[in-house]
Amino acid sequence: MPEIYQPTAEDKQRLKMREGMFKVSGDQIFATLQGEGVTAGEPAVFLRLHFCNLACGKNGGWQCDTGYTWDTRREDFWKEPIDWSIAQTAENIRAEWEKTPWEEKFQKDGKASKKRVVVTGGEPTLQQAKIIEITKLLPDWAFEIETNGTIAPRPELINCQINCSPKLSNSGNAKERRYKPDVLKAINAMPNSWFKFVALDPKDFEEIDQMVQECGLDPKKILIMPEGYTKDNVDEHRTLVEEEVKKRGWNFTMRNQLIWFGPKRRT
Ligand code: SF4
Numbered sequence: 001m002p003e004i005y006q007p008t009a010e011d012k013q014r015l016k017m018r019e020g021m022f023k024v025s026g027d028q029i030f031a032t033l034q035g036e037g038v039t040a041g042e043p044a045v046f047l048r049l050h051f052c053n054l055a056c057g058k059n060g061g062w063q064c065d066t067g068y069t070w071d072t073r074r075e076d077f078w079k080e081p082i083d084w085s086i087a088q089t090a091e092n093i094r095a096e097w098e099k100t101p102w103e104e105k106f107q108k109d110g111k112a113s114k115k116r117v118v119v120t121g122g123e124p125t126l127q128q129a130k131i132i133e134i135t136k137l138l139p140d141w142a143f144e145i146e147t148n149g150t151i152a153p154r155p156e157l158i159n160c161q162i163n164c165s166p167k168l169s170n171s172g173n174a175k176e177r178r179y180k181p182d183v184l185k186a187i188n189a190m191p192n193s194w195f196k197f198v199a200l201d202p203k204d205f206e207e208i209d210q211m212v213q214e215c216g217l218d219p220k221k222i223l224i225m226p227e228g229y230t231k232d233n234v235d236e237h238r239t240l241v242e243e244e245v246k247k248r249g250w251n252f253t254m255r256n257q258l259i260w261f262g263p264k265r266r267t
Helices: 007-015 074-077 085-096 102-109 124-137 181-188 203-216 231-248 256-261
Strands: 019-034 045-049 084-085 115-120 139-147 163-166 193-199 224-225
Touching: 007 074, 007 256, 019 085, 019 181, 019 256, 045 085, 074 084, 085 102, 085 124, 085 163, 102 224, 115 124, 115 224, 124 139, 163 181, 181 193, 181 203, 193 231, 224 231, 231 256
Parallel strands: 045 115, 115 139, 139 163, 163 193, 193 224
Antiparallel strands: 019 045, 019 084
């Protein structure tokens, strides 16, 4: 068991939510390629928000790779977050994009693609009132919101792409915390929503099938992502679950960021 960090009074103050301010995690924003899901390969600026209402891996199961956004036992959870106003966050997103070669390329190619921002975490819907405000400040951007499917996105987010990753028992979270059928049904009804299930072995498909059936999830929206933190263990899990995915006519999504950049933060 790693040593548990004892937060100072200053640390506790840093974690307090402030009116109209995003609580942004230590990764802040970074420009990269979307590595997962239906827009894999698209250039995007990622905004990583602090806090999560689940705790994947804390009580067994596979380990969340962004524990610094929620795990109160870790020093970086207490030390890294910062507050950005909504206007400042929008400005930082624009500035990050402008540092990349994409803006010029998009203009030269006359590409229909929009500039893209992926709001990730942690669990971004914990701060969704501010996400709604930032979509108004960046009306010409495509927004993706990553979520664990436990909090319903508000109707104002209807034009965003919702990348929902409902958690299974293999995440180590208690069922009553991680599984919210009404939320999954609401997300399924949104026009640009997707469900990404993390699978390790064929046994996981009993649970996925049950969730899909109970919530009436559209099979065209389902993606299976083999679990892993290295290219080799993602490949190993992909091989184990391949037949189950094919049988159901679903799709895979890989964690391309691992292949492209390795297991690093801010990729
Ligand atoms: S829901 Fe996502 S961010 Fe939260 S603990 Fe699980 S993997 Fe990590």
